[in-house]
Amino acid sequence: MSPLSRTMSSMLDITVEAPTELEFQIAVADLPGLVKDEELSVSIDGARAEPEEIRGLAGTRIHRLAVESGTVMISYRATVSEAAEPLTVTDADRSLYLRPSRYAESDKFFGFAAGQFDVTEKPETLVNEVAAYVNSRLSYLPGASDPIDGATDTLLAGAGVCRDYAHLTVALLRALYIPARLVAVYAPGCDPMDFHAVAEALVDGRWLVVDGTKLAPRQSLVRIATGRDAADTAFLDNHGGSITMNSYGVTAVVDGDLPTDDYTSPVSIG
Template identity: 50%
Template structure:
C-alpha cells in the first residue's frame, strides 16, 4: 500500500539551540521519494543524521536565533516487519517514565486477570482503555504518565498508548510505544500507538481507534514518549509556532480491534 507523508514544523529559536527531530520514516522502509530540509530565516542549514534504536532516524540541528522551518516528505510502500531481541523483550516489560506498570499492577490484575488468550487480552485492553478515557485535545500535560491519565480519565493519543503499554507490561506482556504517521486520522497530527509482543511479533494496539492500523507508518519506537517525541530540545530555547502534518494512503481499510495487525 502506497502512503504519502509530510510534516512542517516552524520554531521561533530565541537562543542558540541543539534540536533533534524525529519526523523521518523509520529505516524499516525504503522510500521511493524522501526529502528533509531545514532553514533559519530562509538560510538553509544541514542536519546530522543519527540512527536511534529500532530503526528510528533522527535529524539533529544546531540552530542560531531566528525563525526555523523544518520540512519533511516521503512516499513509502510496505516495509520490513519489526523484530525483537531477548533484551528488547526484557526492557519492554519493565516500568518506564510514562508507563508506570508497577503502580498499575492492581488495576491490570483486577480488570484482566481472567483473560489467558493473548489475542483476547490485546482486544480487551484496547477496548477498556478506549471506554475508560475520553479523547480531549489539550487535556493532558507533557509530563503526564499512565497513572495520571487513568485518574483524569481523559487524554490524547500518547496518553491512550501509555496506559495500554503500562497495563500490558503489568501483565508481563512486553509493550512499547510507536510514533507514526496515520492516514485517516482526524484532525491530522503525529500519532502514537502501543505495540505488544504476541505470538512472536509486535502487534499494534490503538485504543483511540482514530485511524486504521493497517495504514500506519512508523517514525520512532521506544519505551514511551521520552524516546519518541517529534522534537527534543537538547539545549537552548525554541518555541513552537506552527506544525502541519499530512498522511494519505491509497485506501483506508476497515479496522477490527480483535484482529492482529503488525506495523513495519
C-alpha cells in the same frame, strides 16, 4: 493484496531565541524492505542547514541541529510504496519493554491490572481486552492532559489524547507481563490529523499494533519513532537555550480507499 501506497508530509516552524540543540523525529523509519521516496529540508533564516542523522531503535531516525538563533523551518515529505519486513524480536526487546518507564509506570499497575483482567487468558486475548478497556475508559479530549502526565494521571483523569491512550495501554500490558512500547506514526485517516501515537505489544514473536483511540486504520500506519514511551519518540526536543514553536502541520493519505479495521485482528505496522 497489493502494497498500500501512502504519502505523508510535515512541517515545523520554530523560533530559536537562545543557542540550543534541536532534535526532531519526523522522518519515516529506515527499515528492511521499506521502499520510500523522501525529502527533508531544513533552513535557518532562509539559509539551508544540514542536520546530523542519528539512528535509534527499530529504524528510528533522529535529526540533530545546533542553532544559535533565528527562524528554523523544517519540512519533510515521503511516499511509501512497499511495506517493511517484520521487525526482528530480540531478547533485549523482551527485557526492555517489560520494565516501567517515565510515562508508562507499569509498576504502579500490577494490582489494578490483576483485578481488572483475567491474567490466565492468552496474551492475544489480553491485548484486545486492554485495547477495549482503554477505549471505553478514556475520552479523547485535546487539552485534557499535560505533556508530563503519565499513565496513572491519564487513568485518574479519564481523558487525554493519543499519547495518553498509548501510555495507559503500554502500562497495563507490561503489568500483565506482555512486553509493550510506544510508536510515533503517520496515520492516514486520522481525524484530527496530527502526529499519532500507538502501542505495540509483543505476542508470539510479533509486534502487534494496539490503538485504543480507533482514530485511524492500523493497516495504514507508517512508523516514525519507537521507544519506551513519549520521552523516546517526541517529534521535537531541544537541549538548552530557548525556543518557540510557532506552528506545525501534518498530512498523511493513502492512494485509494482507506483499509477497514475491526481493531481486534492482529496487525503489524508495515
